[in-house]
Amino acid sequence: xxxxxxxxxxxxxxxxxxxxxxxxxxxxxxxxxxxxxxxxxxxxxxxxxxxxxxxxxxxxxxxxxxxxxxxxxxxxxxxxxxxxxxxxxxxxxxxxxxxxxxxxxxxxxxxxxxxxxxxxxxxxxxxxxxxxxxxxxxxxxxxxxxxxxxxxxxxxxxxxxxxxxxxxxxxxxxxxxxxxxxxxxxxxxxxxxxxxxxxxxxxxxxxxxxxxxxxxxxxxxxxxxxxxxxxxxxxxxxxxxxxxxxxxxxxxxxxxxxxxxxxxxxxxxxxxxxxxxxxxxxxxxxxxxxxxxxxxxxxxxxxxxxxxxxxxxxxxxxxxxxxxxxxxxxxxxxxxxxxxxxxxxxxxxxxxxxxxxxxxxxxxxxxxxxxxxxxxxxxxxxxxxxxxxxxxxxxxxxxxxxxxxxxxxxxxxxxxxxxxxxxxxxxxxxxxxxxxxxxxxxxxxxxxxxxxxxxxxxxxxxxxxxxxxxxxxxxxxxxxxxxxxxxxxxxxxxxxxxxxxxxxxxxxxxxxxxxxxxxxxxxxxxxxxxxxxxxxxxxxxxxxxxxxxxxxxxxxxxxxxxxxxxxxxxxxxxxxxxxxxxxxxxxxxxxxxxxxxxxxxxxxxxxxxxxxxxxxxxxxxxxxxxxxxxxxxxxxxxxxxxxxxxxxxxxxxxxxxxxxxxxxxxxx
Numbered sequence: 326x327x328x329x330x331x332x333x334x335x336x337x338x339x340x341x342x343x344x345x346x347x348x349x350x351x352x353x354x355x356x357x358x359x360x361x362x363x364x365x366x367x368x369x370x371x372x373x374x375x376x377x378x379x380x381x382x383x384x385x386x387x388x389x390x391x392x393x394x395x396x397x398x399x400x401x402x403x404x405x406x407x408x409x410x411x412x413x414x415x416x417x418x419x420x421x422x423x424x425x426x427x428x429x430x431x432x433x434x435x436x437x438x439x440x441x442x443x444x445x446x447x448x449x450x451x452x453x454x455x456x457x458x459x460x461x462x463x464x465x466x467x468x469x470x471x472x473x474x475x476x477x478x479x480x481x482x483x484x485x486x487x488x489x490x491x492x493x494x495x496x497x498x499x500x501x502x503x504x505x506x507x508x509x510x511x512x513x514x515x516x517x518x519x520x521x522x523x524x525x526x527x528x529x530x531x532x533x534x535x536x537x538x539x540x541x542x543x544x545x546x547x548x549x550x551x552x553x554x555x556x557x558x559x560x561x562x563x564x565x566x567x568x569x570x571x572x573x574x575x576x577x578x579x580x581x582x583x584x585x586x587x588x589x590x591x592x593x594x595x596x597x598x599x600x601x602x603x604x605x606x607x608x609x610x611x612x613x614x615x616x617x618x619x620x621x622x623x624x625x626x627x628x629x630x631x632x633x634x635x636x637x638x639x640x641x642x643x644x645x646x647x648x649x650x651x652x653x654x655x656x657x658x659x660x661x662x663x664x665x666x667x668x669x670x671x672x673x674x675x676x677x678x679x680x681x682x683x684x685x686x687x688x689x690x691x692x693x694x695x696x697x698x699x700x701x702x703x704x705x706x707x708x709x710x711x712x713x714x715x716x717x718x719x720x721x722x723x724x725x726x727x728x729x730x731x732x733x734x735x736x737x738x739x740x741x742x743x744x745x746x747x748x749x750x751x752x753x754x755x756x757x758x759x760x761x762x763x764x765x766x767x768x769x770x771x772x773x774x775x776x777x778x779x780x781x782x783x784x785x786x787x788x789x790x791x792x793x794x795x796x797x798x799x800x801x802x803x804x805x806x807x808x809x810x811x812x813x814x815x816x817x818x819x820x821x822x823x824x825x826x827x828x829x830x831x832x833x834x835x836x837x838x839x840x841x842x843x844x845x846x847x848x849x850x851x852x853x854x855x856x857x858x859x860x861x862x863x864x865x866x867x868x869x870x871x872x873x874x875x876x877x878x879x880x881x882x883x884x885x886x887x888x889x890x891x892x893x894x895x896x897x898x899x900x901x902x903x904x905x906x907x908x909x910x911x912x913x914x915x916x917x918x919x920x921x922x923x924x925x926x927x928x929x930x931x932x933x934x935x936x937x938x939x940x941x942x943x944x945x946x947x948x949x950x951x952x953x954x955x956x957x958x959x960x961x962x963x964x965x966x967x968x969x970x971x972x973x974x975x976x977x978x979x980x981x982x983x984x985x986x987x988x989x990x991x992x993x
Contacts, residue, residue, distance in 0.1 A: 383520030386549035403466035411476030520549030555591035590785030642765035646851030649761030656722035675705035700832035711759025782813035835952020836900035841918025846871025848895035894944035937978030
């Protein structure tokens with residue numbers, strides 16, 4: 326019996342045919358859309374998925390001292406990379422069990438020195454390629470290879486290494502994890518040091534295997550240039566040693582020491598204590614401080630680190646106090662507002678515009694020559710000298726000396742002085758600036774200015790870097806001495822050197838005196854402004870600026886002791902640090918000592934002559950006693966009193982005693 330298709334069935338068949346036709350039409354359009362319209366986009370995506378672009382790090386240039394000794398270099402290290410899609414599957418392509426994944430993580434963690442959980446989270450990420458560890462040495466990388474784990478790759482890399490650790494740390498600076506300069510010279514010369522990274526481009530499948538018909542391109546990295554600094558490793562060591570000893574004795578918050586060649590503007594040593602270890606710059610290298618650091622919030626830690634990395638010699642200002650009097654006097658002499666034969670009287674204060682400005686000393690200096698005024702560090706005398714110049718002339722020389730602008734030193738973050746605008750300078754402001762108060766300068770500004778006195782009158786641009794060299798040691802770029810402008814005549818410079826030598830030979834700067842060498846300098850002690858109140862507080866910047874030998878200065882130095890505890894005068898705490906550095910440096914540079922008959926006789930007989938300190942301020946007496954290679958002692962009732970006049974001494978002045986003997990000073 327023949328079956329017939331019902332009308333209902335026919336409708337169903339027709340509907341199915343129509344739906345099938347529509348589906349085919351949609352699929353056709355869909356395929357056409359991807360094959361024609363999106364063809365270029367999808368082809369590009371496929372190429373991206375099949376292309377591995379591995380960066381090849383350029384070797385960062387080496388930083389040398391002026392003699393070619395390595396201060397910062399790049400050493401070979403290794404990074405561990407993982408392809409999770411390959412590592413987490415067995416040979417049959419099945420996913421590994423959680424236990425097996427944990428076991429792999431434990432093995433990698435043990436070799437790379439990390440926590441198991443951290444490694445596990447890395448190797449289970451949904452990424453094609455994950456970096457699991459970096460900065461491994463060859464031994465550790467060989468141990469990873471020995472695990473023979475599928476999907477684990479090891480790449481060669483470089484890491485910054487500072488062989489001397491906490492040495493010239495603020496100057497050298499440090500680098501980030503990706504080998505980019507973070508601070509210091511590393512940042513300032515990053516464009517030269519970093520070089521140009523290379524690339525290794527190849528076609529691979531999802532498992533990381535190279536495609537048979539794939540292409541491969543290798544672009545070699547161009548290594549960075551080397552930086553040759555003006556810093557001398559030996560002189561830097563002398564300065565760091567002296568500063569460390571100074572920190573121990575003074576218990577100061579910090580000490581800054583800058584050593585330069587006054588004839589070239591080259592910086593021979595630059596020390597700030599405390600420092601840090603650039604190999605691990607993100608934490609203090611002192612265990613005690615590290616414990617305190619770890620208790621801080623992230624924001625507090627960042628502030629701490631920025632302060633630690635900062636180079637205050639270039640980036641911070643301070644009130645120079647009496648060291649600035651050299652600028653005042655030299656400017657007045659050059660401007661012919663005064664002559665070396667002029668005299669100035671002092672009865673412990675001077676009245677300027679109805680305001681009594683007091684001398685640091687309670688002793689009446691009486692009538693004094695300009696040289697004696699510098700030796701006495703007399704505030705009233707220098708206030709009068711600045712007043713005689715007038716504010717316009719005074720500011721003219723501040724500008725010539727570079728005090729009103731940055732020095733242009735090759736170091737990041739340089740700041741400029743803080744001072745009154747000329748229109749805001751009244752008689753009192755001018756007078757106080759004359760003796761180094763109500764003006765703030767950077768340490769590098771001050772020593773750069775004083776260098777003009779040492780070299781015959783030229784202001785030179787300071788610099789940390791001497792040259793750039795390639796990997797073969799060829800000089801690519803050399804940085805020569807830059808004369809900014811003429812500041813003083815050779816006559817004025819010579820007169821000022823004579824005054825500086827007088828301060829050390831016969832005045833309060835005696836603690837910087839070195840037998841056989843003509844040393845010149847000036848001490849300074851200035852109250853620090855309390856941040857909370859905005860007024861002068863109970864702490865000081867104690868400093869010494871000097872140079873040697875004075876017949877032909879080869880080395881200049883500035884030492885700033887920030888907030889010493891106990892003794893605080895520059896003659897007591899800063900001058901001894903400067904003496905230590907100068908003594909070692911002059912011998913290192915081969916400057917032969919030339920002893921006077923008196924010095925030679927004292928050396929041969931191992932004796933010295935006690936100076937006359939009766940009637941002198943205690944701080945001045947300390948310098949004079951130290952200048953004779955003697956120690957001092959004072960009564961117990963003056964233990965915390967540095968502001969008294971010596972009423973008596975033992976032994977008496979003129980007495981021959983053995984060197985390092987004790988001179989006892991007494992208060993009324």
